[in-house]
Amino acid sequence: xxxxxxxxxxxxxxxxxxxxxxxxxxxxxxxxxxxxxxxxxxxxxxxxxxxxxxxxxxxxxxxxxxxxxxxxxxxxxxxxxxxxxxxxxxxxxxxxxxxxxxxxxxxxxxxxxxxxxxxxxxxxxxxxxxxxxxxxxxxxxxxxxxxxxxxxxxxxxxxxxxxxxxxxxxxxxxxxxxxxxxxxxxxxxxxxxxxxxxxx
Amino acid sequence: xxxxxxxxxxxxxxxxxxxxxxxxxxxxxxxxxxxxxxxxxxxxxxxxxxxxxxxxxxxxxxxxxxxxxxxxxxxxxxxxxxxxxxxxxxxxxxxxxxxxxxxxxxxxxxxxxxxxxxxxxxxxxxxxxxxxxxxxxxxxxxxxxxxxxxxxxxxxxxxxxxxxx
Numbered sequence: 529x530x531x532x533x534x535x536x537x538x539x540x541x542x543x544x545x546x547x548x549x550x551x552x553x554x555x556x557x558x559x560x561x562x563x564x565x566x567x568x569x570x571x572x573x574x575x576x577x578x579x580x581x582x583x584x585x586x587x588x589x590x591x592x593x594x595x596x597x598x599x600x601x602x603x604x605x606x607x608x609x610x611x612x613x614x615x616x617x618x619x620x621x622x623x624x625x626x627x628x629x630x631x632x633x634x635x636x637x638x639x640x641x642x643x644x645x646x647x648x649x650x651x652x653x654x655x656x657x658x659x660x661x662x663x664x665x666x667x668x669x670x671x672x673x674x675x676x677x678x679x680x681x682x683x684x685x686x687x688x689x690x691x692x693x694x695x696x697x698x699x700x701x702x703x704x705x706x707x708x709x710x711x712x713x714x715x716x717x718x719x720x721x722x723x724x725x726x727x728x
Numbered sequence: 729x730x731x732x733x734x735x736x737x738x739x740x741x742x743x744x745x746x747x748x749x750x751x752x753x754x755x756x757x758x759x760x761x762x763x764x765x766x767x768x769x770x771x772x773x774x775x776x777x778x779x780x781x782x783x784x785x786x787x788x789x790x791x792x793x794x795x796x797x798x799x800x801x802x803x804x805x806x807x808x809x810x811x812x813x814x815x816x817x818x819x820x821x822x823x824x825x826x827x828x829x830x831x832x833x834x835x836x837x838x839x840x841x842x843x844x845x846x847x848x849x850x851x852x853x854x855x856x857x858x859x860x861x862x863x864x865x866x867x868x869x870x871x872x873x874x875x876x877x878x879x880x881x882x883x884x885x886x887x888x889x890x891x892x893x
Binding site for chain 2: 552556559560563564567568571572577581584585586588589592593647648649651652653658661662663665666680681683684685689690702705706708709712713715716719
């Protein structure tokens with residue numbers, strides 16, 4: 529009985545080429561290599577394990593169908609990440625339509641809330657170990673609305689420019705800048721609160 | 729763009745040289761703007777590279793099995809799609825042809841409709857008009873005199889049914 533090919537040392541570009549030719553074993557290797565990253569992006573946006581698993585798997589199915597469209601302009605991981613981001617945004621928009629907005633969320637959308645927040649005078653992350661810093665940032669980000677959290681993720685973690693974020697989120701560059709500004713100000717305020725909690 | 733967003737744009741490297749000079753001048757003079765800029769810098773530095781590490785809570789095989797099923801289901805659906813389309817395509821072509829025929833007839837008739845009742849023909853370049861009534865089963869021809877007045881020619885003709893003659 530012939531052994532299945534071993535793709536463990538094959539480069540991504542070659543695996544993509546094999547997959548584009550219909551080789552599902554090569555595609556499975558790509559899934560295995562990048563599944564954590566794709567799941568992590570879905571989880572950071574959805575903040576829900578079940579949704580993140582479902583959407584990341586849906587992203588892989590979509591990727592298989594659209595593999596012929598992948599021209600190699602970016603890395604395969606970046607291309608995959610864009611697919612999962614778009615799926616998460618679609619899902620978050622659907623969820624938002626079905627739930628009532630809180631007054632705070634409406635204030636956030638209208639803007640101006642950030643101007644009422646006092647400026648944080650001392651660095652709320654100073655002296656923190658990296659693991660603790662990551663934990664606090666993650667905790668604070670769960671308290672942001674999905675629009676503010678997403679802008680922050682796309683700008684800081686995916687290193688996307690304002691224009692690219694506006695395109696992905698289907699909004700103006702001004703809205704992106706405003707959301708990013710609010711997200712940073714709110715994050716500073718939340719991290720300061722966490723610091724005070726720790727000290728008391 | 730307001731000053732606050734310009735401060736952020738400066739931090740993110742999204743300003744041109746002239747805007748940078750403008751906003752740096754503001755920062756040098758305004759303590760509040762400088763404090764806000766410092767807060768934004770702290771947050772950018774804190775967040776960058778500090779995303780929480782998350783691992784997929786499923787095994788490679790289990791995770792892949794659902795993807796594999798999803799791909800198979802999509803392929804099955806794609807194969808079935810032409811057959812599903814075929815039934816309505818059988819109707820769409822005749823319906824389109826019929827609609828086109830009605831449209832042509834409408835254009836040719838000049839948009840007029842008749843109900844099979846009385847019709848009158850009044851050509852502009854002749855000095856005679858005709859009138860026909862289906863209900864009365866008769867036709868009348870009028871010819872204009874030198875004054876342009878229309879008068880019936882001879883007697884009005886009434887087409888009696890054959891049995892009445």
